[in-house]
Amino acid sequence: MENNSQPKYGFSAFASLVQELGDTTKNNEKIAALQAYFKSASDKDKVWVIAIFSGRRPKRMVTSTQLQAWCAATVELPEWLFSECYHTVGDLAETIALLLPPPLEIGSTTLQTLFDYLATFLLLGKAEESEKKEFILSCWHHLDTAERFVFNKLITGGFRIGVSQNMLVQSLIDVLQIPSATIAHRISGNWDPAKTDWATLFADPTNGMDDSKPYPFYLAYPVEDKWATLGSPDLWQVEWKWDGIRGQIIKRNNQLFVWSRGEELITDKFPEFSSLLELLPNGTVLDGEIICLENRPNEVATFTTLPFALLQTRISRKTISKQQLAAAPVGFIAYDLLELDSIDCRHLPMKERRQTLESLWKSRDLNKSIAFYLSPTINATTWEELVAIRLQARLVGSEGLMLKRVDSPYQVGRKVGDWWKWKIDPFVIDAVLIYAQKGHGRRSNLYTDYTFAVKDGDRLVTVAKAYSGLTDKEFVQVDAFVKANSIEKFGPVRTVKPELVFEIAFEGIAASNRHKSGVALRFPRMNRWRTDKKASDINTLADLKQMIAAYH
Amino acid sequence: MRNPNHSQLIQFTDKGFYCPQGDFYIDPYRGVPKAIITHAHSDHARYGSEHYLCHRLTKPLLQLRLGNNHYQAVDWGEKVLINGVEVSLHPSGHIIGASQVRIAYGGEVWVASGDYKTENDGLSQAFEPIPCHHFITESTFGLPIYQWKPQHEMYAQIQQWILHNQSNQCNSVLLAYSLGKAQRVIEAASVVAKQIFVHGAIYNSQIALQAAGISLTDVQQITPETPKSALKNAVIIAPPSVDGSPWLKKLKPYRLGVCSGWMQVRGNARRGNVDAGFPLSDHADWTGLLQAVKATGAEKVWVNHGFQSVLARYLNEQGIEAAEVKNEFRSVPTLPSTTITDDYGE
Ligand SMILES: [Zn+2]
Ligand SMILES: [Zn+2]
Numbered sequence: 067m068e069n070n071s072q073p074k075y076g077f078s079a080f081a082s083l084v085q086e087l088g089d090t091t092k093n094n095e096k097i098a099a100l101q102a103y104f105k106s107a108s109d110k111d112k113v114w115v116i117a118i119f120s121g122r123r124p125k126r127m128v129t130s131t132q133l134q135a136w137c138a139a140t141v142e143l144p145e146w147l148f149s150e151c152y153h154t155v156g157d158l159a160e161t162i163a164l165l166l167p168p169p170l171e172i173g174s175t176t177l178q179t180l181f182d183y184l185a186t187f188l189l190l191g192k193a194e195e196s197e198k199k200e201f202i203l204s205c206w207h208h209l210d211t212a213e214r215f216v217f218n219k220l221i222t223g224g225f226r227i228g229v230s231q232n233m234l235v236q237s238l239i240d241v242l243q244i245p246s247a248t249i250a251h252r253i254s255g256n257w258d259p260a261k262t263d264w265a266t267l268f269a270d271p272t273n274g275m276d277d278s279k280p281y282p283f284y285l286a287y288p289v290e291d292k293w294a295t296l297g298s299p300d301l302w303q304v305e306w307k308w309d310g311i312r313g314q315i316i317k318r319n320n321q322l323f324v325w326s327r328g329e330e331l332i333t334d335k336f337p338e339f340s341s342l343l344e345l346l347p348n349g350t351v352l353d354g355e356i357i358c359l360e361n362r363p364n365e366v367a368t369f370t371t372l373p374f375a376l377l378q379t380r381i382s383r384k385t386i387s388k389q390q391l392a393a394a395p396v397g398f399i400a401y402d403l404l405e406l407d408s409i410d411c412r413h414l415p416m417k418e419r420r421q422t423l424e425s426l427w428k429s430r431d432l433n434k435s436i437a438f439y440l441s442p443t444i445n446a447t448t449w450e451e452l453v454a455i456r457l458q459a460r461l462v463g464s465e466g467l468m469l470k471r472v473d474s475p476y477q478v479g480r481k482v483g484d485w486w487k488w489k490i491d492p493f494v495i496d497a498v499l500i501y502a503q504k505g506h507g508r509r510s511n512l513y514t515d516y517t518f519a520v521k522d523g524d525r526l527v528t529v530a531k532a533y534s535g536l537t538d539k540e541f542v543q544v545d546a547f548v549k550a551n552s553i554e555k556f557g558p559v560r561t562v563k564p565e566l567v568f569e570i571a572f573e574g575i576a577a578s579n580r581h582k583s584g585v586a587l588r589f590p591r592m593n594r595w596r597t598d599k600k601a602s603d604i605n606t607l608a609d610l611k612q613m614i615a616a617y618h
Numbered sequence: 619m620r621n622p623n624h625s626q627l628i629q630f631t632d633k634g635f636y637c638p639q640g641d642f643y644i645d646p647y648r649g650v651p652k653a654i655i656t657h658a659h660s661d662h663a664r665y666g667s668e669h670y671l672c673h674r675l676t677k678p679l680l681q682l683r684l685g686n687n688h689y690q691a692v693d694w695g696e697k698v699l700i701n702g703v704e705v706s707l708h709p710s711g712h713i714i715g716a717s718q719v720r721i722a723y724g725g726e727v728w729v730a731s732g733d734y735k736t737e738n739d740g741l742s743q744a745f746e747p748i749p750c751h752h753f754i755t756e757s758t759f760g761l762p763i764y765q766w767k768p769q770h771e772m773y774a775q776i777q778q779w780i781l782h783n784q785s786n787q788c789n790s791v792l793l794a795y796s797l798g799k800a801q802r803v804i805e806a807a808s809v810v811a812k813q814i815f816v817h818g819a820i821y822n823s824q825i826a827l828q829a830a831g832i833s834l835t836d837v838q839q840i841t842p843e844t845p846k847s848a849l850k851n852a853v854i855i856a857p858p859s860v861d862g863s864p865w866l867k868k869l870k871p872y873r874l875g876v877c878s879g880w881m882q883v884r885g886n887a888r889r890g891n892v893d894a895g896f897p898l899s900d901h902a903d904w905t906g907l908l909q910a911v912k913a914t915g916a917e918k919v920w921v922n923h924g925f926q927s928v929l930a931r932y933l934n935e936q937g938i939e940a941a942e943v944k945n946e947f948r949s950v951p952t953l954p955s956t957t958i959t960d961d962y963g964e
Binding site for chain 1: 761763880882884885886887893894931
């Protein structure tokens with residue numbers, strides 16, 4: 067809204083940008099805002115903006131508890147009232163920005179640019195708490211509400227303003243005048259915004275700069291019913307869709323790097339892959355899936371998948387013990403080759419890349435390892451056959467099929483047309499709503515975060531939390547029910563009369579001793595509100611245990 | 619000794635606030651023999667009572683909304699005796715005609731605030747604190763995150779937004795409750811727009827108010843006959859209920875702005891297709907509520923209509939005796955999602 071007042075510089079320009087990005091849901095408007103920003107901002111600030119919007123933000127320098135306490139003390143509010151505000155707003159940075167009194171001395175600071183602020187954050191990273199507090203309070207005093215919000219976001223981490231890598235790339239084309247695939251490549255990977263300047267970031271990487279730099283992933287779209295329009299099945303390479311984490315393995319200059327799709331370097335988490343340092347030639351980049359699996363003894367190059375929940379135990383840990391390695395063995399299922407002999411081969415057709423990948427596998431004896439597999443391809447001559455094969459997915463521990471056009475290059479980001487995912491239908495159960503909590507962001511005034519239970523004898527056991535899948539109108543209705551039918555209020559959580567039944571869909575189910583019920587559901591969400599059902603009609607815990615038995 | 623009967627002068631019943639000594643209700647939820655109406659918003663002025671008492675500026679609005687009934691119109695400060703209870707209305711600053719109700723009996727004074735705002739909006743008669751023993755306050759925005767910017771700053775933001783849309787060849791559609799908020803937004807917009815188009819609901823309110831002798835900007839109603847060519851870089855004011863309706867289609871290309879205190883929280887502003895949220899409210903903000911409560915000097919405060927438990931608890935901790943008005947029978951009318959589609963006064 068303030069985009070038409072006089073031009074802003076430095077940190078205020080960044081704050082306005084964040085506000086504009088947050089105010090619109092339209093991608094072309096977001097790109098326009100970014101373009102305008104990149105045209106006028108200083109190089110030093112631009113580097114930080116790219117870093118922040120691609121998830122490379124500085125470490126958080128304070129905890130949210132500290133911030134809450136400092137704010138509550140500044141505005142002289144009791145803690146309970148601060149929490150009420152926080153629950154209503156749903157965002158700590160915004161709550162604080164709204165509670166603080168109007169700024170006293172706007173602009174009376176030596177910090178002017180985004181770069182200045184971030185340099186100070188880094189400087190204070192290890193300072194005493196009192197020093198951090200003094201800095202933050204003084205910033206609060208001279209920033210306006212919109213700037214405080216952005217400032218708080220920066221020090222607590224966590225911008226969710228819907229800027230994808232693709233949009234960032236699109237908005238940089240104008241100022242950089244280089245192809246989008248090149249931009250995407252330059253801004254991905256392992257670089258430190260505090261030590262990288264604009265020129266270096268976009269310099270030609272073939273001058274041997276960063277061996278770890280990954281390629282942007284090509285992501286598939288859900289095919290839904292469109293498979294019927296895709297032409298002959300021979301135009302497609304069909305594979306199982308694996309339920310793990312997408313990964314890229316790079317060997318360059320005798321170093322090995324493993325990247326996740328979230329552009330996180332995870333090499334150290336998977337010691338299983340270290341043998342690739344021997345096995346792969348220099349200048350190789352593989353794309354594939356990291357999953358928990360067990361090698362099938364006596365069968366060459368076959369494996370049994372293990373539940374995703376096991377993989378989570380590996381991702382969440384910093385260091386991994388021998389026991390964990392044994393309990394949750396991990397493998398890499400390779401499905402694409404992006405670089406060979408230090409040459410980017412993404413422009414080659416899928417078919418050719420696959421052939422090259424297969425010969426690499428053979429020449430390097432990779433099929434002898436228990437941690438590396440080629441993603442099996444599925445041969446079928448008709449779509450009817452594929453429809454039938456897809457239904458078998460759960461039995462091989464996969465979540466459906468992938469369709470990749472045989473003559474397509476490896477593209478950047480999520481592009482429609484060449485790669486499709488064809489997932490099997492989710493599991494569904496009926497469960498009853500028993501706890502509700504207020505939502506966040508745009509639903510911050512409504513009870514929209516729910517916990518659901520199934521029957522276990524005459525008791526109810528919670529099995530899932532979900533906060534998506536209903537329409538705004540339904541959320542309003544459930545919200546009204548929650549308010550009128552609370553049995554108990556427990557902090558922000560309301561216990562609700564067990565009456566409303568919902569169909570819960572989920573992608574996977576596994577036994578879990580971390581959950582009271584003994585089962586863990588993967589990606590649960592509300593499929594629909596079963597107004598036709600009563601609480602007595604819901605599924606039982608025994609039903610869920612049967613599902614586990616049937617698929618593992 | 620005050621109020622020798624020892625029962626509360628105002629009781630909270632399933633039909634609303636009831637004064638047993640005077641045998642009348644304030645803003646009853648259902649039809650009653652005698653109703654005192656604080657203002658013409660639909661969550662306060664309901665159909666079905668035999669006799670209505672209200673401010674003289676509220677009367678034409680009630681006629682517009684409830685049709686012809688037995689209305690008794692009074693001026694602010696004019697004392698009326700009902701079964702020995704002294705009743706008078708005093709400006710609440712909420713919308714045109716909006717009043718607080720002062721009730722005195724046996725030496726005890728109660729004031730029911732109705733909806734109020736403490737900032738003078740230049741259209742409604744400004745809020746006046748009335749000394750009393752018991753004060754029933756609203757609490758629609760009873761949380762410290764709700765602190766309004768001064769009206770002139772909000773008006774400037776709205777005007778800037780309109781100018782910006784005009785430079786992008788877009789219509790500016792502003793959603794505002796048809797009674798109260800719309801009149802303020804029309805005044806704000808008239809500074810930058812020669813002509814102001816409005817939805818029928820707002821047109822009717824505007825005409826009724828003008829007919830009652832209030833000087834307001836003339837507006838143009840959008841009808842099926844309005845040519846699309848007339849709506850170029852135009853300003854259009856509509857009630858929140860048009861959001862998502864086909865009525866908006868004709869206005870393309872447009873930007874959508876919502877004027878409501880709920881827009882204070884960014885998440886609410888981002889609901890749906892809203893392009894801009896302007897936290898402009900007809901209710902008191904947190905500071906306003908606290909000031910109003912203190913200014914009455916009341917020995918007991920009853921908190922109603924919104925964040926009852928929060929405000930009551932806070933007042934108690936500040937040494938002011940306060941209690942929530944518990945009322946099971948009334949739906950909570952203060953959530954953005956429910957009010958945004960309905961023409962409540964927020
Ligand atoms: Zn009201
Ligand atoms: Zn009202």
